Amino acid sequence: xxxxxxxxxxxxxxxxxxxxxxxxxxxxxxxxxxxxxxxxxxxxxxxxxxxxxxxxxxxxxxxxxxxxxxxxxxxxxxxxxxxxxxxxxxxxxxxxxxxxxxxxxxxxxxxxxxxxxxxxxxxxxxxxxxxxxxxxxxxxxxxxxxxxxxxxxxxxxxxxxxxxxxxxxxxxxxxxxxxxxxxxxxxxxxxxxxxxxxxxxxxxxxxxxxxxxxxxxxxxxxxxxxxxxxxxxxxxxxxxxxxxxxxxxxxxxxxxxxxxxxxxxxxxxxxxxxxxxxxx
Amino acid sequence: xxxxxxxxxxxxxxxxxxxxxxxxxxxxxxxxxxxxxxxxxxxxxxxxxxxxxxxxxxxxxxxxxxxxxxxxxxxxxxxxxxxxxxxxxxxxxxxxxxxxxxxxxxxxxxxxxxxxxxxxxxxxxxxxxxxxxxxxxxxxxxxxxxxxxxxxxxxxxxxxxxxxxxxxxxxxxxxxxxxxxxxxxxxxxxxxxxxxxxxxxxxxxxxxxxxxxxxxxxxxxxxxxxxxxxxxxxxxxxxxxxxxxxxxxxxxxxxxxxxxxxxxxxxxxxxxxxxxxxxxxxxxxxxxxxxxxxxxxxxxxxxxxxxxxxxxxxxxxxxxxxxx
Numbered sequence: 001x002x003x004x005x006x007x008x009x010x011x012x013x014x015x016x017x018x019x020x021x022x023x024x025x026x027x028x029x030x031x032x033x034x035x036x037x038x039x040x041x042x043x044x045x046x047x048x049x050x051x052x053x054x055x056x057x058x059x060x061x062x063x064x065x066x067x068x069x070x071x072x073x074x075x076x077x078x079x080x081x082x083x084x085x086x087x088x089x090x091x092x093x094x095x096x097x098x099x100x101x102x103x104x105x106x107x108x109x110x111x112x113x114x115x116x117x118x119x120x121x122x123x124x125x126x127x128x129x130x131x132x133x134x135x136x137x138x139x140x141x142x143x144x145x146x147x148x149x150x151x152x153x154x155x156x157x158x159x160x161x162x163x164x165x166x167x168x169x170x171x172x173x174x175x176x177x178x179x180x181x182x183x184x185x186x187x188x189x190x191x192x193x194x195x196x197x198x199x200x201x202x203x204x205x206x207x208x209x210x211x212x213x214x215x216x217x218x219x220x221x222x223x224x225x226x227x228x229x230x231x232x233x234x235x236x237x238x239x240x241x242x243x244x245x246x247x248x249x250x251x252x253x254x255x256x257x258x259x260x261x262x263x264x265x266x267x268x269x270x271x272x273x274x275x276x277x278x279x280x
Numbered sequence: 281x282x283x284x285x286x287x288x289x290x291x292x293x294x295x296x297x298x299x300x301x302x303x304x305x306x307x308x309x310x311x312x313x314x315x316x317x318x319x320x321x322x323x324x325x326x327x328x329x330x331x332x333x334x335x336x337x338x339x340x341x342x343x344x345x346x347x348x349x350x351x352x353x354x355x356x357x358x359x360x361x362x363x364x365x366x367x368x369x370x371x372x373x374x375x376x377x378x379x380x381x382x383x384x385x386x387x388x389x390x391x392x393x394x395x396x397x398x399x400x401x402x403x404x405x406x407x408x409x410x411x412x413x414x415x416x417x418x419x420x421x422x423x424x425x426x427x428x429x430x431x432x433x434x435x436x437x438x439x440x441x442x443x444x445x446x447x448x449x450x451x452x453x454x455x456x457x458x459x460x461x462x463x464x465x466x467x468x469x470x471x472x473x474x475x476x477x478x479x480x481x482x483x484x485x486x487x488x489x490x491x492x493x494x495x496x497x498x499x500x501x502x503x504x505x506x507x508x509x510x511x512x513x514x515x516x517x518x519x520x521x522x523x524x525x526x527x528x529x530x531x532x533x534x535x536x537x538x539x540x541x542x543x544x545x546x547x548x549x550x551x552x553x554x555x556x557x558x559x560x561x562x563x564x565x566x567x568x569x570x571x572x573x574x575x576x577x578x579x580x581x582x583x584x585x586x587x588x589x590x591x592x593x594x595x596x597x598x599x600x601x602x603x604x
Contacts (some may be wrong), residue, residue, distance in 0.1 A: 044474045046427040048409050096473050102407035102450035103474055109410050112486040121403025139328035150322040153382040157321045190379035273325030
């Protein structure tokens with residue numbers, strides 16, 4: 001099996017890539033495995049010594065995953081569901097989740113071929129960065145970026161002409177979840193002051209070195225540089241038009257892809273980057 | 281100017297504060313216990329890592345700092361936000377403290393200055409076998425490791441290597457325990473969760489602290505399987521500074537560089553055959569325990585590295601600051 005797709009059972013993007021691959025290859029060369037199938041695998045055998053590393057996973061349906069036979073992985077894992085620990089003590093459940101995450105991370109890192117997008121301590125299948133980090137990295141990669149002032153004290157560091165968005169601890173202030181704050185909140189609470197909303201937005205998808213989307217071609221190099229910095233083969237960048245300039249406004253390392261051109265680009269990337277050393 | 285962060289009475293931070301004072305290294309301190317009175321701004325009008333930190337009524341430009349020592353405890357457990365006698369049940373205050381910590385840590389992720397250590401770079405020990413593969417790539421031997429949920433596979437492993445220990449796969453701190461006949465009887469519980477087993481490696485423990493461009497090696501002698509818990513077994517621990525072979529030192533520097541951890545604690549074991557195995561890299565080492573036993577000036581090296589970009593002693597530093 002040369003092409004392996006790892007995903008949650010409801011991941012439509014993963015399913016589209018799988019369907020497209022199956023249409024072009026022998027079914028024995030393509031496999032899709034869900035996170036739950038991995039967690040409930042009949043046997044895990046992950047070995048690391050100074051001389052070699054080897055992993056075999058026997059799934060409950062009889063399929064065997066052997067690192068040496070996997071040419072490329074389309075990694076869409078987000079977490080480690082542990083329903084069998086649902087009724088365990090919270091500390092035991094959290095421990096089990098951390099242990100399984102640690103195992104998945106080590107297994108994916110030990111793959112001899114390419115893993116799109118590689119697992120890391122910052123996320124199994126996607127970099128789970130904050131809006132601030134994505135924008136700062138975008139800027140360092142050479143992209144024009146929407147102006148921002150993140151602050152713990154909205155009143156002391158008031159920014160005239162910018163839009164305040166409430167800033168809450170944790171994931172709340174990531175761009176998909178943020179919301180306009182009402183004037184009375186502007187006491188001394190944390191906010192992010194953003195350059196006012198763009199008049200138009202545009203989506204760009206990076207797949208390897210390919211840039212798909214309507215954005216000034218002069219930014220293509222910086223878009224790919226950002227994906228490289230984040231160690232992502234697939235990355236979605238969202239740009240906004242501010243007066244006459246397009247600027248980066250958000251990034252998604254776990255994009256939903258439905259466009260047939262983009263799906264085919266992912267499939268082509270997988271075909272072109274499959275390890276030739278994978279055993280048949 | 282360097283920024284030191286954490287609880288000032290906690291030994292690793294207290295020692296760096298003392299060292300900075302001794303060496304006349306200018307610093308500012310973010311005392312976590314005063315987080316509700318501190319402010320931060322991260323902005324990109326000047327440069328991507330621009331901003332302001334406001335501590336004790338004074339403002340400092342973040343991009344002008346030379347280095348940062350990160351020794352933050354989990355802000356959710358600060359007395360000011362956790363439940364208990366000192367708790368201030370104020371959601372806004374709790375959110376402000378949390379956001380301050382998050383913004384400060386995120387700024388360090390992109391800051392151009394020296395940081396010991398960035399949170400994202402400290403993640404490698406979230407998975408011990410993941411880190412072991414990096415350790416191996418840097419030229420160290422690592423213990424023979426098996427992770428499995430198959431009792432028979434583990435029984436074979438035990439038969440093959442005779443002495444086998446087991447420990448957590450993740451960063452959850454677990455006491456290293458030897459797999460004996462009694463524990464083998466309950467091995468069927470493995471089915472629910474794969475577990476990590478390693479062939480036992482005999483020898484003396486050595487803790488290496490890499491601080492930028494210098495390192496401190498400390499030999500630890502103990503009869504305990506895990507010397508950190510020797511007192512629980514009523515066993516002694518003896519520590520002394522040692523000199524490592526050049527190639528082992530080189531591998532330690534490689535590892536520190538690869539993991540982007542200018543400050544790290546590397547756990548080695550020197551076998552009777554004079555081989556060096558590496559077990560783990562600690563990205564936030566409680567080095568004070570070793571400094572107290574051996575008088576190695578690890579704290580001074582940290583302060584110097586952050587300010588000057590080298591941990592080597594600065595013969596003219598004291599004079600320069602004294603006269604300014």
